[in-house]
Amino acid sequence: MxxxxxxxxxxxxxxxxxxxxxxxxxxxxxxxxxxxxxxxxxxxxxxxxxxxxxxxxxxxxxxxxxxxxxxxxxxxxxxxxxxxxxNEDEVEMKDWKISDDEVRIKLGGVEVDVDPDEMDDWDEDDWGDRKKVTYEAERVDKTTHHFNIDIGLNNWLEDGSFPEGNSPYTVKSFGSWYVGLNSTNRTWVGGPLFLEWGVGISWYNWKLQDPDYIIEEGANEIEFNLAPAGQNGKKSKLTASYINVTVVPMFDFSKGRRKITSIESGGIRIKKYSRKGFRFGVGGYAGYRIGSHTKFKYKEDGDREKDKERDNFFLENFRYGIRAQIGWKGVELFANYDLNDVFSANRGPINADGENANLSAISFGITL
Incomplete structure (x- = not known):
């Protein structure tokens, strides 16, 4: 060696x-x-x-x-x-290189490497003889890559505020989930400044506060109509998926230093990366809609029913907005705000003033 x-x-x-x-x-x-x-x-x-x-x-x-x-x-x-x-054990664990026959899975701050050949002889008793090393990585790579998941809540704003509670298109605060799967690169620019950039797929799920409203595509705009008599609504939502490009400058005051715990047992090696210190950043994103559908669950004559429709529902094909990230050690939070409207011009739902509502998407949560 x-x-x-x-x-x-x-x-x-x-x-x-x-x-x-x-x-x-x-x-x-x-x-x-x-x-x-x-x-x-x-x-x-x-x-x-x-x-x-x-x-x-x-x-x-x-x-x-x-x-x-x-x-x-x-x-x-x-x-x-x-x-x-x-110390051969420690050096091997830190410098372990993956071969063509091995499988590597990276999710957020966890990396798992599996050697199928060694796994054939592995059993749970081997876990008791596992090797564990904890150390700090001081060196900053120019660019690193990782895969992460955004999980949070989403809503929409009408002229800067949430729709009123009696509005048919009011979104239920808890249960309207936002999910993003992101392939992210982190490039060191200099000092505490990093640039996080990458691509991903995200899903908006707008779940209505009143499940008796059905989301339908009307002749001229999106409509939120009461369900027919005899149908007792249980859930009504609109889902839209996008492919996105994101760029966020980040100030990391730990300058990229990480605490690393490496555990090895047989053909399995697990590395857990924990960031150190405080970090924050504000950047932007742009996305293109790749799918959308509505789902209406209800009871009728005592039976559970579900209607699912796929269409564009007058949704804007493009989205763009501002993304903020803030982190402390192993915790990372995010917030997204779309600068454009969810629905095409003059295609939004009719509000209390008899006009097409201008709705902008907002989401926030935690990054894993």
Missing amino acids: KPLFTLLALILIFPATASSTDLVRGKQDTVIIELNNNSKIVIITKSREDLASLENYDINQMVRDLNDQLSDSVEYMEIQDGKAYV
């Missing part, structure tokens, strides 16, 4: 009488650790990145070996074989 940490002079231990000239030689690549007993540990590396991977080495074992071999007559000692102190 190629070592992660290159030591030019692995560890030099000097007595208190060592000259300062010897200690500062090559000082630009040197770390000097003052010990309580007036001795010093000097670590010389090629780069700061090499120094960060020192955590892969068993320093305690180095010290034990030095204590065993060092005598009063020895003033200088150098360990030549640094590879002997590499």
